[in-house]
Amino acid sequence: MGDAGGEGPRRLAGQNRLRLVGMGFAFAFLAICAQLVALTVLPNLGGPPEARLPVEARLPRPDIVDRNGVLLASDVQVPSLFADPKKIIDIDEAVELLTAHIPDLDAKLLRARLSQSNRFAWLKREMSPAERDAIFDLGIPGIGFVNETKRVYPMGRLAAHVLGYVDLDSKGIAGIEKYLDDQGALYTASLADPETQSAHPAEISIDIRVQHVLADEIGQAITKYKALAGGAVVLDADTGEVVGLVSLPDFNPNDSNRNFKSQQQNQMMSGVYELGSVIKAITFAMCFDYGTATLASRYDARFPLVIGRHAIRDFHGLHRVLTVPEIFTHSSNIGTARMALEVGPERHQAFMRRVGLFDRLLTEVPETAKPLLPARWGKLVTATAAFGHGFAVQPLQGAAVVASLLNGGKLITPTFLKRDRATAEGLAQQVVKPETSRIMRELFRLNVTEGTARRADAIGYRVGGKTGTAEKVINGRYSKNHRMTSFIGAFPIEAPRYVLLIMLDDPQPTPSTFGQATSGWNAVPTAGKVIERIAPLLGVTPILTPDDLKKLEKQEKQALAGKGPD
Amino acid sequence: MLISRSDRGLLASWWFTVDKLLLSAVLLLMASGVLISMAASPPVAERIGVDSFHFFHNQLMYLFPAMLVLFAVSMLDPRQARRASFWTLIISLALMVAALKFGPEIKGAHRWINIGPINLQPSEFAKPAFVTIAAWLLAERTEHPDMPGHLFAFALAGVFIGLLVIQPDFGQTVLVTMTFAAMLLIYGISWVYVGGLVSLGVAGVLVAYETIPHVASRIDRFLNPEKGDTFQVDTATQAFKNGGIMGTGPGGGEAKQVLPDAHSDFTFAVVGEEFGLIACLALVMLFCFVVMRVLRRASMEADPFPALAMGGLVTVFGLQAVINMGVNVSLLPAKGMTLPFISYGGSSLIGMAFAMGLILAFGRTRPKVRLPAGDWHLAKG
Numbered sequence: 001m002g003d004a005g006g007e008g009p010r011r012l013a014g015q016n017r018l019r020l021v022g023m024g025f026a027f028a029f030l031a032i033c034a035q036l037v038a039l040t041v042l043p044n045l046g047g048p049p050e051a052r053l054p055v056e057a058r059l060p061r062p063d064i065v066d067r068n069g070v071l072l073a074s075d076v077q078v079p080s081l082f083a084d085p086k087k088i089i090d091i092d093e094a095v096e097l098l099t100a101h102i103p104d105l106d107a108k109l110l111r112a113r114l115s116q117s118n119r120f121a122w123l124k125r126e127m128s129p130a131e132r133d134a135i136f137d138l139g140i141p142g143i144g145f146v147n148e149t150k151r152v153y154p155m156g157r158l159a160a161h162v163l164g165y166v167d168l169d170s171k172g173i174a175g176i177e178k179y180l181d182d183q184g185a186l187y188t189a190s191l192a193d194p195e196t197q198s199a200h201p202a203e204i205s206i207d208i209r210v211q212h213v214l215a216d217e218i219g220q221a222i223t224k225y226k227a228l229a230g231g232a233v234v235l236d237a238d239t240g241e242v243v244g245l246v247s248l249p250d251f252n253p254n255d256s257n258r259n260f261k262s263q264q265q266n267q268m269m270s271g272v273y274e275l276g277s278v279i280k281a282i283t284f285a286m287c288f289d290y291g292t293a294t295l296a297s298r299y300d301a302r303f304p305l306v307i308g309r310h311a312i313r314d315f316h317g318l319h320r321v322l323t324v325p326e327i328f329t330h331s332s333n334i335g336t337a338r339m340a341l342e343v344g345p346e347r348h349q350a351f352m353r354r355v356g357l358f359d360r361l362l363t364e365v366p367e368t369a370k371p372l373l374p375a376r377w378g379k380l381v382t383a384t385a386a387f388g389h390g391f392a393v394q395p396l397q398g399a400a401v402v403a404s405l406l407n408g409g410k411l412i413t414p415t416f417l418k419r420d421r422a423t424a425e426g427l428a429q430q431v432v433k434p435e436t437s438r439i440m441r442e443l444f445r446l447n448v449t450e451g452t453a454r455r456a457d458a459i460g461y462r463v464g465g466k467t468g469t470a471e472k473v474i475n476g477r478y479s480k481n482h483r484m485t486s487f488i489g490a491f492p493i494e495a496p497r498y499v500l501l502i503m504l505d506d507p508q509p510t511p512s513t514f515g516q517a518t519s520g521w522n523a524v525p526t527a528g529k530v531i532e533r534i535a536p537l538l539g540v541t542p543i544l545t546p547d548d549l550k551k552l553e554k555q556e557k558q559a560l561a562g563k564g565p566d
Numbered sequence: 567m568l569i570s571r572s573d574r575g576l577l578a579s580w581w582f583t584v585d586k587l588l589l590s591a592v593l594l595l596m597a598s599g600v601l602i603s604m605a606a607s608p609p610v611a612e613r614i615g616v617d618s619f620h621f622f623h624n625q626l627m628y629l630f631p632a633m634l635v636l637f638a639v640s641m642l643d644p645r646q647a648r649r650a651s652f653w654t655l656i657i658s659l660a661l662m663v664a665a666l667k668f669g670p671e672i673k674g675a676h677r678w679i680n681i682g683p684i685n686l687q688p689s690e691f692a693k694p695a696f697v698t699i700a701a702w703l704l705a706e707r708t709e710h711p712d713m714p715g716h717l718f719a720f721a722l723a724g725v726f727i728g729l730l731v732i733q734p735d736f737g738q739t740v741l742v743t744m745t746f747a748a749m750l751l752i753y754g755i756s757w758v759y760v761g762g763l764v765s766l767g768v769a770g771v772l773v774a775y776e777t778i779p780h781v782a783s784r785i786d787r788f789l790n791p792e793k794g795d796t797f798q799v800d801t802a803t804q805a806f807k808n809g810g811i812m813g814t815g816p817g818g819g820e821a822k823q824v825l826p827d828a829h830s831d832f833t834f835a836v837v838g839e840e841f842g843l844i845a846c847l848a849l850v851m852l853f854c855f856v857v858m859r860v861l862r863r864a865s866m867e868a869d870p871f872p873a874l875a876m877g878g879l880v881t882v883f884g885l886q887a888v889i890n891m892g893v894n895v896s897l898l899p900a901k902g903m904t905l906p907f908i909s910y911g912g913s914s915l916i917g918m919a920f921a922m923g924l925i926l927a928f929g930r931t932r933p934k935v936r937l938p939a940g941d942w943h944l945a946k947g
Contacts, residue, residue, distance in 0.1 A: 012708055012753055014752045028892070029850055032895055033850055041843065
């Protein structure tokens with residue numbers, strides 16, 4: 001068709017070159033097909049299957065260190081032994097040699113694995129370097145090692161609840177480890193250097209020495225007072241850093257079996273408890289802040305306070321009119337309830353909301369519980385909530401709120417990562433006036449020198465504190481014989497640097513406590529011992545009066561005589 | 567519905583003259599695109615914080631105008647197609663100029679323009695229109711050697727390619743340049759000029775390498791994979807490997823979780839991981855079939871203008887597919903190029919539907935015009 005110059009439109013001069021274009025395309029498409037085959041089929045032929053790690057897991061997992069750089073969690077490479085059964089020349093010899101050097105290998109199973117037609121078989125996962133070297137030296141053809149990553153926690157149980165743990169694929173599933181994978185992924189990424197496949201360690205706020213003291217003392221207290229469980233928190237009053245957090249019984253994150261009992265959970269964060277009279281501190285601060293009460297105010301505690309069908313009584317009733325400091329040091333329920341009723345349910349709720357007790361406290365450690373609040377907030381609820389009945393919070397949250405009442409009125413969300421003062425100032429919310437905070441410090445100190453927390457007075461460290469003894473709710477009813485005892489305090493009280501919370505679950509009366517089981521007899525002396533040990537570690541300077549020196553001398557003599565104080 | 571051969575209506579004459587096999591292949595591609603978008607786009611949508619099926623729903627929405635364009639354009643005769651292309655070209659070139667001035671800067675380039683709620687990439691519409699008009703200008707010269715159609719064609723190509731360079735859109739520049747070169751080849755320029763053009767192209771790439779930093783870094787990365795960030799290409803390679811012959815199955819892929827462009831430029835890798843080698847080969851075959859079928863049709867076409875237009879249009883389509891898939895299987899350096907009908911993108915989908923509609927229109931069987939030699943048609947015009 002189309003002879004040039006002939007009839008009709010002329011054909012394009014290069015129309016036959018369309019064939020050339022077609023050949024070009026055919027070649028390109030063929031090249032793509034070939035490359036597709038090369039990419040998909042070739043790498044999957046033969047050889048041990050490469051571990052198919054999810055792409056994100058290629059960034060190295062950072063180590064975790066405490067605030068002083070002590071290693072708390074790290075990755076180690078552990079060799080795992082595999083075989084390519086086709087390449088094994090003499091199965092009998094291989095089985096004999098291997099079982100001779102690794103006694104816990106089952107000869108029968110090993111023979112079966114080496115006899116199969118697969119090209120890959122695991123023989124033993126996670127061996128020691130010594131075992132690996134021994135096997136290497138045997139020179140058996142067809143066996144090899146793959147390095148696998150294993151997370152280890154050199155400090156064992158010591159900070160288990162804070163650190164959490166990872167799953168088999170090195171993915172964090174609890175505690176700070178989970179934070180590093182989830183919300184903190186950006187922080188984790190900032191630590192990593194993809195070029196060198198390394199990462200700076202993640203620094204957390206915990207001081208492992210403090211952690212050790214807390215675990216030791218709480219452990220002793222649980223034994224001594226036959227408690228079910230116990231816990232402690234040390235909070236930096238100015239920055240909100242959690243310096244120590246212990247919840248016993250705990251667990252060893254190095255164990256592969258994590259079949260936990262409910263008590264092994266982090267009771268300082270993932271459980272909510274009625275903190276009892278400790279909450280009175282919040283009520284007092286509220287009354288001072290609203291100006292409904294001063295240190296000179298007096299309240300009638302002669303008779304039980306009757307609201308509707310309920311009567312509020314005192315535990316150690318004085319049955320007289322009490323001053324505000326007396327209500328605090330004697331922990332009078334009637335007095336505290338009357339103070340709260342003066343403020344009224346609306347303002348009471350507003351204050352509780354302001355200090356964050358209506359919201360779930362969120363920190364880096366994800367296992368946290370929401371406060372358990374009364375459904376309707378009326379007059380009766382205000383009266384009982386004033387002394388800590390009827391609403392439950394995470395202990396850590398309680399500690400953070402009390403810290404704000406003592407540190408000049410700044411509520412700072414606690415953190416498990418290092419934080420400096422300037423950042424904390426930026427985050428802080430002024431929840432009470434500095435003057436209110438000053439009065440609170442006075443009351444806390446008074447309660448240690450004259451009130452229910454006398455045994456917490458670590459000599460020279462000016463401790464201030466409040467005790468709490470809450471009746472446990474068992475089968476939906478308050479039990480008279482089962483208690484949660486607690487102490488919350490700060491030292492040195494004139495300018496608090498650290499806030500300490502101690503909790504014991506159901507401590508029993510013992511001969512050494514003269515048959516008593518309230519906070520003053522177990523949580524408070526434990527707090528005293530803890531402060532005595534951690535204050536020097538944390539660099540708090542003791543101030544010793546001549547009286548203190550005499551007391552210390554007496555203690556020393558007693559110790560030399562072979563019987564410790566208390 | 568039965569259509570009678572004797573019916574001379576628009577629909578009937580279309581039905582009996584259109585290349586139904588080609589049309590089916592195109593529709594099959596469009597359907598595969600929707601299916602693949604469902605697999606590839608949700609993780610990307612979740613990453614940027616919109617509804618999981620945001621891209622999928624959008625793609626479905628764009629499908630209706632695309633089909634409309636495809637069918638409507640395929641019903642035009644060559645002259646109407648030329649007119650439609652002419653106006654499309656004028657408008658989209660104007661929009662490209664406007665985009666330079668008023669368009670938002672996305673990833674360092676002014677390729678987009680917002681008209682009310684609609685976000686357009688005018689160069690996608692300009693491409694097929696440019697090819698048609700350039701084909702007409704060149705073909706005119708075949709019929710009337712005294713008309714300087716080729717000069718107009720060169721000027722037009724200069725304007726269009728110049729705009730693409732200013733945007734800057736390196737991928738489209740290469741695509742349009744190569745397409746224009748192919749058209750000149752089919753038009754019949756001598757091999758000497760072909761050699762000259764090739765050297766000009768190489769020189770152009772070198773200049774781009776020297777003057778445009780992101781082009782240089784892309785070529786560097788392709789030549790030395792260790793040097794820079796080859797994350798997307800590496801992940802794509804890993805994805806094909808993961809997929810193997812049968813694929814991990816829909817939803818089983820991991821690459822789409824991390825590939826930033828899993829829904830657009832790297833869709834093919836997602837197909838490779840989830841549906842495996844067999845699906846990939848089938849997709850390549852489908853593209854290959856479309857290209858070969860149109861080239862065959864073009865080489866048998868008696869009229870120069872439709873022949874050249876079909877050749878050029880299918881070159882755009884084929885090159886885009888080859889470049890995209892070549893990048894995915896790491897045969898070519900990474901550049902932003904969508905896989906026709908498969909990748910996400912409204913402008914690209916509708917632009918491609920326009921191109922395919924034009925191909926179908928030019929490819930329709932027409933009565934062979936045999937006019938007596940002489941200046942009969944000159945007398946007519």
